[in-house]
Amino acid sequence: MRVLLVEDEVRLAENVAAALREGPSFAVDCAEDGVAGLHLAENRCYDLLILDLMLPGLDGPGLLKKLRSHGDRTPVLILTAKSEASSIITLLNAGADDYLTKPFDLGELIARAKALIRRGKGIADPVIRRSDLEVNTVEQSVSRSGRLVDLSPTEYRILEYLIHRPRVVVSKRELLEHLYDYNWEHHSNVIEAHISNLRRKLEAATQEPSIETLRGRGYRLL
Numbered sequence: 001m002r003v004l005l006v007e008d009e010v011r012l013a014e015n016v017a018a019a020l021r022e023g024p025s026f027a028v029d030c031a032e033d034g035v036a037g038l039h040l041a042e043n044r045c046y047d048l049l050i051l052d053l054m055l056p057g058l059d060g061p062g063l064l065k066k067l068r069s070h071g072d073r074t075p076v077l078i079l080t081a082k083s084e085a086s087s088i089i090t091l092l093n094a095g096a097d098d099y100l101t102k103p104f105d106l107g108e109l110i111a112r113a114k115a116l117i118r119r120g121k122g123i124a125d126p127v128i129r130r131s132d133l134e135v136n137t138v139e140q141s142v143s144r145s146g147r148l149v150d151l152s153p154t155e156y157r158i159l160e161y162l163i164h165r166p167r168v169v170v171s172k173r174e175l176l177e178h179l180y181d182y183n184w185e186h187h188s189n190v191i192e193a194h195i196s197n198l199r200r201k202l203e204a205a206t207q208e209p210s211i212e213t214l215r216g217r218g219y220r221l222l
Contacts (some may be wrong), residue, residue, distance in 0.1 A: 001047040001161065002027040002176035002178045006037030006063065007079065008055055012102075016050065019106040022116060023154050024140070027180045033058055041067055045177055046074050047117050050109075053080040053091075068095035075116040077105070079107060109205025114138070121164045128163050130221065132206065135163050144205040154179070155198040158191075162211070162221040195219060 003026045008014040013030050018028040029044070031037035035057040041049060049067075053060040064076060078091050078099040088099055097116055100109060114137060117122060128135045132202045140156055142149040151159065157179050162170060172191050195211060201212035214222045 001157070002029070002033070002045070002047045002180075003050060003113065004029050004040055004044070005047045005050045006031045006035065006055060006124045007052040008032050008033065010054070013092075015106065016109065019110060020113065023110050025157055026113075027178070032056075034060065037063055037064050037080070038066060041072065041074070042070070045174075047120065047178060048113055049074050049076045050113070051078055051096075053078055053082065061091065062089075064094055064096060067189070073120075075107075075114060075120040077116055106194075113138045119166075123164065128165055130166055132208075133163070133202070133210075134220075135160060144202055144210075147205045149201050149205055151198065151201060154194050155201070158194055158198055159202075160219075162219065166221060169214055169218045174218070 001024070003020055005013055005020075005028055007030070008034070008135055017028040017030055019026050029040055029041055029046075034055040037051070037055070038058060041063070041186055047049065051063060054119045055063070060078060065077075066073070075097045076095065078096045079102060080091070080099055081102045082088075091099060096194060097119070098112055100112065103130070108179065114126070118126065118137065126136065126138045134143045136142075137160060137187070142151055142156065158175060161175065161178055177190055195213070199211045209222050214220065
């Protein structure tokens with residue numbers, strides 16, 4: 001999954017980005033002001049936007065308002081130092097999906113981020129099931145027909161993205177954009193190898209097909 005973090009406190013941004021990369025293995029792009037954040041949000045595809053309330057150039061509410069006015073429905077988690085009920089209500093009414101008041105626990109932020117991404121894709125349960133395949137997004141574990149499937153971090157991230165989009169053909173470019181940050185071009189020649197390894201491991205459990213390759217179009221989880 002790919003996250004945009006818009007936060008002008010450099011150390012906080014570094015800590016949050018590191019936690020998201022090391023915990024759930026999200027790809028994270030960062031912006032230090034609202035103008036840069038808006039540019040990234042409008043020109044790249046994200047699964048979640050984490051947005052500070054007080055930003056230079058363009059503040060959080062202003063950025064959020066512009067995104068929602070353009071029809072962008074990306075889930076938004078607000079980081080705010082304000083705890084007044086009126087401010088929180090205003091943010092939620094403006095289109096924010098959730099908020100955290102500073103200071104916050106990084107573990108809670110990760111849990112809320114995962115929940116918002118699932119909700120944005122229409123999935124409430126952290127354990128996602130499709131036929132005989134089960135993906136636990138909290139434990140980051142995978143089983144098929146009750147047998148544990150040992151995946152590499154990248155293989156897991158590919159499977160998690162595909163299972164969030166059942167029956168949808170996902171292009172190689174889309175996978176790259178959601179698995180890696182803005183330097184994803186450096187990884188463009190390895191997706192096929194990861195898909196091949198993932199398919200082999202999933203099919204070893206039951207000998208049943210798992211991922212379909214549609215030449216020139218992309219991949220689909222069966």
